[in-house]
Amino acid sequence: MGPCKLLSVIVPLYNEADCIQIFFPQLASVLSRLDCAHEILLVNDGSQDETGQVIDRLCAEYQNGRSIHLAKNKGKDGAVQIGLGAARGDAAVIIDGDGQHPPELVAQMLAIREQDDVPIVSGVKSRPTGAEEHAWISWAYLNFFSWVTGIDVKHSTDYKLVDRVVIDKIMEFQGNFVFFRALIKKFNFAERELAFVVQKRVSGSTRWSFLSLLRLAVSSLWIHLRLRKQLAAQEQRPSSAWSPAGSAQRQNG
Template identity: 35%
Template sequence: METSESLRTGRLSVVLPAYNEEESVPLAADVIGNLLTRAGIDHELIFVNDGSRDHTWRAIQEAAARRPQVRGIRFSRNFGKEAAIFAGLAQARGDCCVVLDCDLQHPPEKILEMYSLWQQGWQVVEGIKVSRGKESPLHTLAAKTFYRFLSGATRLDMSHASDFKLLDRRAVDVLVAMREKNAFFRALSSWIGFDTTQVEFEVQPRAAGQSKWSLRSLTRYAVTNLAAFSTAPLQIVTILGVLVFLCSLVLGCWSLWQKINGQALEGFTTVILLLLLIGSALMVCLGILGYYIAKIYEEIKDRPRYIVADGCGGKDGYER
């Protein structure tokens, strides 16, 4: 790392995905903007409106009119949080970028600590959750199960991972250059490597509004990202095949032994159970294979991750 006498400086881009966050946008613009201004950090705030159904885009335009450092991107429809993050990174002009939630559950004051670590030479600064804030026990259990499985599948420690992180320009360029459509930012930003350190934080209460994540949307988000980043579910096909084979072998040997001793099995209960077991395993395997084939189909169509319908702001005159 660099010594204190040779700390690097540069422009900071802050990427904030926003979906139905009309109340949070002005708060985030003021809180983060004032924080970075007082710290003397040259910066820009990039809000990405992910097809919101409320007045989020109007709030972004008003924030851009009040603050020259604020820029806005509006999608033509909802493309998802991952697409919004990558759109913001693609538009960022800073020497390093921070990604955080628009609702301020990621504490903005940690940005200063991340930026300081970047000045010392770190290229990726991961925000690590030490607590998940207020959420239902079911949500907590589901999240821990998902990240435990993902950590085992990817051999990356994702147990406390979050989207809150700082990336050096080199890391940003690598991520933006990746062509995969179903990109999982939280895992890819760890997978690319580079010199990485961590900053711990506690999830804060929402600054305004209600969470837009339902159990159904979280489940869909988890399944999509697991399939996008890992082939581990495909191994379930092999495991189920081996289990069914072993069960069939045991039952076959037992039936043969009964036949030799003149004690043939009565009825069809064993046969019916065996058929149900094999049939269920086959359906599960076909479902997993079908899901991955669908993802392959989406990739080979080579459609863009997102479509930008409009933009605003960027009147500070800065160019990279």
């Protein structure tokens, strides 16, 4: 991979008004020290708190920021897909807005991308920590999904760098997908892993519960079965352009 000239950083947000006010300046400070230009895409996933107003203010104050507002909650993975569709960069990093993904790793991800010539650099949890609320629920969900589908996502996270070739591949799919980590694995692109310790949230507590993760598990498995058919069909026809049909959105910045 050649040097990245523009990096898109996508931050999906749902009811994270307090967190993003603290995390955004930290992220912006780290990105300002990179050797490449950058943009930050804050995707408001139909939040019911003040997230929308907060990110509009942050992006008005920061010239490299853009806010994207979804009319309805699409789920984290749907918000990620919308963000990727709006990204202008040669590569994109997906990072949580609650501070649990250390932004200092972005520079290492870029270095691995260029030095190892790989289109995907995935952040993986180095070890369980007390920083992850309801960690046992997440562990059970990821292990169950891996066992049923044969796609190993047990230690993976959404903290990833993906090159433009991967972004374009994702954009071939119509509509939203449910499980970003599994979709990336299905493409069989070369990948490197970068271990990190999950940090404590900068504010508040997680919105995930046992019931919400159970619903996600069921929907993820259903989408996985549909995805297998779609991937097989795509191998037999030219790539088609992707458009976020039905996902009403507004962009600022």
